[in-house]
Amino acid sequence: MERFRVVYRIFADSAAEAMRRAHDVALEQTVEVPADVVPQGFIADEIVGKVGRAEMGERGVFDVAISYSPDSVGTELCQLLNVIFGNSSIQQGVKVVGFEPGATIAERFAGPRFGIEGVRARANRPKGGLISPVIKPQGSSPETLAEIAFRCVAGGADIIKDDHGLADQPMAPFEERTEKVAAAVARANAEFGMSALHFANITGRSDELVERAFFAKRAGAGGVLLMPGLLGFEIVQQLAADPAFGLPIMTHPSFTGPFVLSPETGFTHAMMYGVLQRLAGSDISVFPNVGGRFGFSAEECVSIADACRDPAGIGKPIFPSPGGGMSVDRAADMAAMYGDDVVYLIGGSLLRHGDRIGEAVTAMRRAVDAVPGAR
Template sequence: MQRFRVTYRLRAASLAEATARAEGIALEQTVEIPRKVVPAGYVEDEILGRVEDVTQLAEGQWQATLSYSPDSAGDELTQFLNVVFGNSSIQQGIRVTGVDPGPTMAARFPGPRFGIPGIRALCGRATGGLIAPVLKPMGLPPESFAKLAAGCVHGGADIVKEDHGLAGQPTAPFRARVSAVVKAMRQAREETGRQTLYFANLSGPADQIEGNLRFLKDAGADGVLVMPGLFGFGLVQRIAADPSLNLPVMTHPSFLGPYVLAPDTGIDHGVIFGTLQRLAGSDISVFPNVGGRFGFSATECQQIAHACRTPAGPGIPMLPSPGGGMSVARAAEMQAMYGQDVVYLLGGSLLKDPDRIDHAVAAMRAALDASA
């Protein structure tokens, strides 16, 4: 049984202070008791976190690598994340910069069910960037969303994704909306011969989530959008691991922003939007694009894309999905930055003329193909 490793960036004035902070993390993330009262034997030898290395990065900044026993996490992804950054996430000057699950934990959490090859096969797009228009805004009736979805299919979209803000609003309740969109897209696919996928946004009170999940599957949705920042990474894993559902999962970053925005606390962009999403079993990870309204840098976005696709990551590679500030005018720029294995989210730029959304989607497809 091989231990898993977590890399932290620490704020400390000296090697002695950095080492003491690392030793504090080892205690905090596992036994959560003073070092002198840690029981000898199994608890001390196996469960207690180990400081493997402490090195200086810059003035006042240090990197510490700690290892943990798979027994400390068991078979629960939520407990694994609790060991990675539970109580220490409440402390100042500690940031997770890397997570290596090792072979034991990687076997327990096998990652995406579909990944890049599976999503490409499902939507019939063997090469090139994928286009995913977003159904919005909230306040529309189910019939309007259905019409938008059908237009996206006719325009050549690969995926139609519901906006994460579409939940159980009275104007378009979850089940009525899903039923309407599935029906409209089914007809549009028959008319065009396309394989456009529909990812419905999973929502509802906790006691309704399982029922809504089964409903969207039985109704004919092709995939599910989940917000792990609100519903938990454990729900993502539960969906991805269920062969009776056999649904691809797209994860949305809502509520995860505070993890990445402060420079010396939280979790690195590539870890939370790449590594952890893959461990949970997401097939497509949505994140804010550079140049949009959220302020992610090109370096941060490239870090996410690399973590999503690197063969060295947990499970099979998944698709990064940048959104925000995406348009036909930026197609060549974005393709040069992200390459071929990417899902481009298109929202507001497509909705200037909803009745002609098919033309807008087709224009984006043509722009991507021209710059490939």
């Protein structure tokens, strides 16, 4: 049984202190007892994390790999995440910067059902970036949202994504909204020869989530949008692993900012929006784009895209999906930065075009296609 490894960035005054802290992490993430009371034999030899060497980067910054037994995880994603960064996430000066699943964990957690190739096949877009307008704003009626969706598909959209703020509000109740938007997308597909997919936003109590996802499928949605920062990663894995569901999943970054914004705690951007989303089973990972209103750097965004598409990553490579401040004017630069395998979110800026919103989507399509495989 092959152990899996987690690489922690530990902030310490010396290598000796970093190693001491790493041994504390190895205990904290597994047995959660002092070293002198760890039972000898199987628990000490297998369950307790095994600490590798400390590698110094910048002064006072050390990367240490700790390996763990798959027996400490079982088959639950929740427990895998708990071992990776449970109690230690509450400590200062420890950040997760890498994850190597090993053969055993990779077999237990298959990751995305569709990945890049599967989503492309469903959207009938064999090459080039995919265009994904976001229908909004909150407070609109189902009819208004459906009309926006129809016009965007007419303009060449590949994916119609619900805004993550569309839940089950009285202005546009979930079931009515989903039925009308899915019907509008289907009508536009038939009229304009498209294969656009509607991704319905799934929210609600834990006992409602699966049923709402299946309702969206019955209504004609081509995928679902989930927020693992709010709903948990388990619902992503549950739907991704269920062959009866069989729709692509897009994950949204809402509520995850505190996991990545500190330089000394949490996860790297690549881990949170690349590795963990892929591990859970997301096919498309949404994240804030550089130059938008959220402040991610170009380096951070590229690291996310690389983690999503890494051939050596867990399961199938998935689409990175930059959004937040995207516009037609930035399309060419973003295509040059991200290349072909990317889903571009366009949100509020599209609404400036009013009834000519479809023309703006067409312009985005042309701008993206003009820079094929630039990266």
